[in-house]
Amino acid sequence: MNKRNAITVEEAQKRLGQIEINVNTEMIKSVDSLGRICARDIYSIMNQPPFPRSPLDxxxxxxxxxxxxxxxxxxxxxxxxxxxxxxxxxxxxxxxxxxxxxxxxxxxxxxxxxxxxxxxxxxxxxxxxYQPVKAYGNYCFQGEDVEKGVLLFEKGTQIRHMHVGIMASQGIEDVQVYSVPRIGVMATGDELMPVGCALMPGKIYDSNGPLLSARVMELGMEAVRMDSFGDDTERLADAVMESLGQCDALITSGGVSVGVRDCMPLVAEHLGAEVLFHGIDAKPGSPIMVMLIGNKPVFCLSGNPFAAAATFEVLVRPVLEVMRGRLGWRPGRIQGILETAFPKPSSTRRFIRGRMDNGKVWLPEGRHSSGMLVSLSQCNCLVDIPAGNGGMKAGEAVDVILL
Amino acid sequence: MNKRNAITVEEAQKRLGQIEINVNTEMIKSVDSLGRICARDIYSIMNQPPFPRSPLDxxxxxxxxxxxxxxxxxxxxxxxxxxxxxxxxxxxxxxxxxxxxxxxxxxxxxxxxxxxxxxxxxxxxxxxxYQPVKAYGNYCFQGEDVEKGVLLFEKGTQIRHMHVGIMASQGIEDVQVYSVPRIGVMATGDELMPVGCALMPGKIYDSNGPLLSARVMELGMEAVRMDSFGDDTERLADAVMESLGQCDALITSGGVSVGVRDCMPLVAEHLGAEVLFHGIDAKPGSPIMVMLIGNKPVFCLSGNPFAAAATFEVLVRPVLEVMRGRLGWRPGRIQGILETAFPKPSSTRRFIRGRMDNGKVWLPEGRHSSGMLVSLSQCNCLVDIPAGNGGMKAGEAVDVILL
The missing domain is CATH 2.170.190.11 (Molybdopterin biosynthesis moea protein, domain 3.)
Incomplete structure (x- = not known):
């Protein structure tokens, strides 16, 4: 990464938004469609109720x-x-x-x-x-809930329990939904060991693989854990290609910075990949690189756990949401009021972890470094700290991205 | 149901809160624990990082x-x-x-x-x-993220992606979680037909079964669909007993009111069940009955689709959340500002459907009857309308329960 090539988050999002994505659809049973994204507008196919009916005994x-x-x-x-x-x-x-x-x-x-x-x-x-009734009193009309041919919910709707119930009330047995994308997750780095092994000197357990896979699943997609990989360009390039054969997109962590063993840029070169960008003008995770290989995106995130988690939300999730059918999805940015100060002046734009509750935002004390993971335990949002500020005071309004 | 026996929502919640619930726990792989509830406080078992490490090249x-x-x-x-x-x-x-x-x-x-x-x-x-460094500058200390023996997250935490990552970073391979309760769902009523059959005159499709099952799954529990059942007391009593043999709790819909075919109260009598209450002083779903059979709760909801959906949230969900390990769980009640008036005066307390967004609450126009389901499509909350009001104006503050 060359810092002079770093682009803004917005420019990165724009380039990512231009990736051509092929979404597939499939027909499934409506009772099995919870969490899936509708691929068609759903219309009522009958009057409900189908006859005038009594609302009482x-x-x-x-x-x-x-x-x-x-x-x-x-x-x-x-x-x-x-x-x-x-x-x-x-x-x-x-x-x-x-x-x-x-x-x-x-x-x-x-x-x-x-x-x-x-x-x-x-x-x-x-x-x-013992009582009169006016004409059509206590009379539930045919089609009162919905008449035939009315839009029930739109293409792009994430199917929740009420939609399953509504489809059932209409006798709609099958529904066209977007296919669930398969997302590969591969942590790289010679220092990584999988959980379950005794830790050797100089090594740490891989947390990015489990965290990113869990996040992919949380968002309703299939995560395919690839083995963690050491820092060898050719073997890594082979592993990337093999993973892409099984997946619609790949997320890697580690090896994107300027160290002698940071070989993801070399992998990109080796494979002749189209690099969309390498480096963003924001922290954490500024060395992020995104490349296209045969139209499939490969997101190469920093190996620092919080950096990987944060750049996933800001840059990777929007692409994955489109892949699963939420065309035009944008991270829900809401405003919150800081309850905790963030006194550190910041020349760069910065995404920090926080907890939002009823419009108020708390920050964990200290423990904001991108290598720190544990303080994320109580957090449910990222706070967007603008570049060039001299520190944020309690009471200031901030933009928040919910996790 | 006898209206004079109707109790307040709070009294109903209190009685439900006194049900003795046996929760089971099990040990699972931490990478498979997404969405589950921790049954133990989780402590760090090593310093992370395990050695002082370099934060840069x-x-x-x-x-x-x-x-x-x-x-x-x-x-x-x-x-x-x-x-x-x-x-x-x-x-x-x-x-x-x-x-x-x-x-x-x-x-x-x-x-x-x-x-x-x-x-x-x-x-x-x-x-x-070319530059000096102060003592311990750019120096990432052993245990800087977390030292050994620190509480990482508490018993009762719902495991999200960050918790999976944190456990991995500590090499924690297995985690004790609460077992997932199996919840039976049985719609009753001679008028019901399952989706997939051609609708016969006088019949409607069962929507409560699919809706309630989907909601149970959405909340992270296992839903066991029981066949829809007609209005015959003895056969229904047998079906209830058979279902309870397979489940930790049962939810039925229909047959709780005062009609000649409303046989859930007769089922309770037939089985010698302990009836916790029958009837609440609120709409919709006021005929709700809850009984205990061999310590297992049976929630008998109204057959009206919105009534079943609303009473599930207010009265059933809190019990199910405890069953899955969220001891002391309460519905997250938040305040919102009505953007839409609800001019209908209400002598009774009433839960109506709405859509909340950034603190503002919209109501679907008309279409609030408990027999109406389709208008729930765009909704994401219940609005708690207090008893004895002459209609709610736009701009008034209301209590909201998120769906």
């Missing part, structure tokens, strides 16, 4: 027959039928007639109102009605 | 040797060794000596500062140093 009547009814002067009606939910009324309600009806049952022809059973004597053959 | 030096160094008056040091990340330094740095060192490599004995390579001539045998 009582008697279906002609409103004209019960005008003026009261406990003192009840109106008597002949009960000609009983209809429960799931049944079909066989008769039409004529003058001075009523049908015993239960919640959810179809309202019979002729009736234009329902009397709640508490306002009757609940008679079987003959019923005494 | 450069030269490890004795700070006393490079005092006053500048481009005009460089200090020359003998380079005695080269240490990359993953290697162990073999030599101690003596007077006028330096060690070539890469980011992440252990700092050799004797050295107390790192000079960035850009401030040197990058010499192999002899290096010219």
């Amino acid at each position: 009582g008697y279906a009547v002609r409103s004209v027959d019960v005008q003026g009814a009261s406990r003192e002067n009840p109106v008597k009606l002949n009960v000609i039928e009983r209809v429960c939910a799931g049944m079909c009324p066989q008769k039409e309600v004529g003058p001075k007639e009523a049908v015993r009806i239960m919640t959810g049952a179809p309202i019979p022809e002729g009736a234009d109102g329902i009397i709640m059973q508490e306002q009757t004597d609940e008679g079987d053959q003959v019923v005494e009605i | 450069g030269y490890a030096v004795r700070s006393v040797d490079v005092q006053g160094a500048s481009r005009e008056n460089p200090v020359k040091l003998n380079v005695i060794e080269r240490v990359c990340a993953g290697m162990c330094p073999q030599k101690e740095v003596g007077p006028k000596e330096a060690v070539r060192i890469m980011t992440g490599a252990p700092i050799p004995e004797g050295a107390d500062g790192i000079i960035m390579q850009e401030q040197t001539d990058e010499g192999d045998q002899v290096v010219e140093i």
Whole structure:
């Protein structure tokens, strides 16, 4: 990385936004679609409810027959039928007639109102009605929830429980969704050992692989853990190519800076990859490099754990969200008020970890270095600290990206 | 249900909070623990980093040797060794000596500062140093991220990507988590047909089963769909018992009101269940009944789709959250400002659907009836409308429960 080649975060996002992404779709059962992204606008295919129905337990009547009814002067009606939910009324309600009806049952022809059973004597053959009802009172119309042909939700909607329920209510069995992208995650560096081995001198456990994979899964994508790789250009280049054969995109960590063993730039050269950029004018993670190999993006993040985690949110996630069908997705930037000062002056733009709750933002005390991971435990956001400030005071408004 | 027996939402929540819940725990791989709830406080088991390490590429030096160094008056040091990340330094740095060192490599004995390579001539045998460093400058201390024996995160923490990363950084391979409860979901009612069948007259598709199951899964639990069941007390009682044999709790919808076919209360009687309550003084879903059978809760919700969805959030979810290990979990109630009026006066407390965004709350126009489901599509919260109000105006503050 050459610092003079560093570009702004916005320019990096712009270049990433220009990557041509092929999204695939597939048809799946709507009951299995939770968390997936709709690939089509979803329209209602029937009136719901499919028939006028009773919203309560009582008697279906002609409103004209019960005008003026009261406990003192009840109106008597002949009960000609009983209809429960799931049944079909066989008769039409004529003058001075009523049908015993239960919640959810179809309202019979002729009736234009329902009397709640508490306002009757609940008679079987003959019923005494103690209250009038206006025309279409307690009457749930056909198509009242939704008529046939109405947009239920749009292409790009992330399917939640209510959408599963809405599709079921319409009898929509299958739904076209975007395919889940497979994202490879490969930590590089001779110092890394996988969890489960006894730690050797000079080594550390790989945390970037597990963290980035977990984040990919948290966002609803498939993470494919590639073995951690040492700092050897040719073997690494082979591993990158092999990984790309199995994945739609690859995220690596480590080896992007200026050290003699930082070989990701050499890998790019070796493979003749198109480097979109190498270096951003922001901390942490400024050495980030992004390349395209056969139209597949390879995100080469810093090996520092917080740097990898932060640049993932700011630069990698937007591309992955588009890959999984959230076209035009942008990180939800919201405003918060700092409860904790960040006194360190910053000539560079800086993303720091914080915890946001009800519009207020707390920062962990100290422990902001990009090599520090543990203080991220209580955090749920990144705070965007603008370049060229002399330190941020409590009470100042800041832009926040939720994790 | 008898309206005179209806209790307040708070009283219902109190009774539900007194249910004795047996939570189980299990040991799983930390890389597979995303979304699970920690059953133990998690402590660091080693210093991280495990050794003092270099935060950059450069030269490890004795700070006393490079005092006053500048481009005009460089200090020359003998380079005695080269240490990359993953290697162990073999030599101690003596007077006028330096060690070539890469980011992440252990700092050799004797050295107390790192000079960035850009401030040197990058010499192999002899290096010219152009800048001084103060004692322990650019020096990343052993245990700087975390020392051994520190609380990393508490029992009850929902494991997110950062926690997976933190455990990996500590070499923590296994983690004790609460077992995932199995929640049975059974829609009842003769009018229901499963999606995939042609709809017969008088029937509707079951949406409660799919919606409630999806919600249970969204919250990180296992949903077990039981077949929809008609309105026959004995057969329903058998089905309830059979379901409870496979599940830790059961949610039913339908059959809790006062109709002749509302047989959930009869099921309770038939099974000799302990009824915690039947009826709440709030809308929608006021006929909700909760019973205990062999210490397992059975939540009998209204069959109206929005009523079932809303009472799930207010009364069922808190119990399920405890079952999955979030002891003491309470719905996150936040305040919002109504952007839309809700002019309907309400003598009863009422939970209505809405959409909250940046502290503002919009309501769908009309379409608030408990039988209506489709307007929930754009919603992400319930708005708690207090009893006895004459209608809510735009600009009023309201309590909100996020979905």
